[in-house]
Amino acid sequence: MFKQLFIFFTLTFSSQVFAETTQNNLIPPGSVIAAESMTKMIISLVLVLVIIIAIAWLLKRFAIIPTNATGHLKIVSAASIGQRERVVIVEVGETWLVLGVAPGQVNKLYSMEKSALNTHDKSLNHTSGKFPEELVKSISKSTKH
Numbered sequence: 001m002f003k004q005l006f007i008f009f010t011l012t013f014s015s016q017v018f019a020e021t022t023q024n025n026l027i028p029p030g031s032v033i034a035a036e037s038m039t040k041m042i043i044s045l046v047l048v049l050v051i052i053i054a055i056a057w058l059l060k061r062f063a064i065i066p067t068n069a070t071g072h073l074k075i076v077s078a079a080s081i082g083q084r085e086r087v088v089i090v091e092v093g094e095t096w097l098v099l100g101v102a103p104g105q106v107n108k109l110y111s112m113e114k115s116a117l118n119t120h121d122k123s124l125n126h127t128s129g130k131f132p133e134e135l136v137k138s139i140s141k142s143t144k145h
Contacts, residue, residue, distance in 0.1 A: 098131070100138065107142065110134045 076089040076096065086101045091114060098110040110131050 100142075107138060109138045 072093055074091040076091050078086055078088045080086050084103050087109070088099045088101055090097045090099060094114045096112050096114055097108060098112075100107040100109050112131075
């Protein structure tokens with residue numbers, strides 16, 4: 001039993017633990033505010049700011065953060081219908097405009113009075129057959145070009 005403990009302690013503890021150092025001169029540690037540590041800190045801070053700005057740009061770019069409308073123009077709703085195409089409902093005064101938005105162009109698809117649509121009803125009734133007809137006409141016009 002003692003032989004096993006002796007072997008265990010000799011293998012776990014190095015002989016350097018029991019050795020004395022003859023050097024009494026202690027070397028002071030380097031300065032905490034060195035140029036190298038300041039450079040690392042500034043680079044880290046700039047990197048964090050770049051990441052924050054990139055995330056904010058991405059959120060705004062993909063319309064995850066809704067933008068508040070000021071003045072007379074307000075985006076009521078928007079839906080993506082393709083990789084870069086959207087249908088947007090814009091409120092201008094008492095009129096709602098349905099716009100088709102694509103890179104480099106904006107087309108008016110339909111316009112209606114704000115009071116014509118019940119805004120309190122979340123399940124919109126599709127009683128008006130004019131809008132789908134206008135949408136099909138607009139799409140057929142844009143595909144002929």
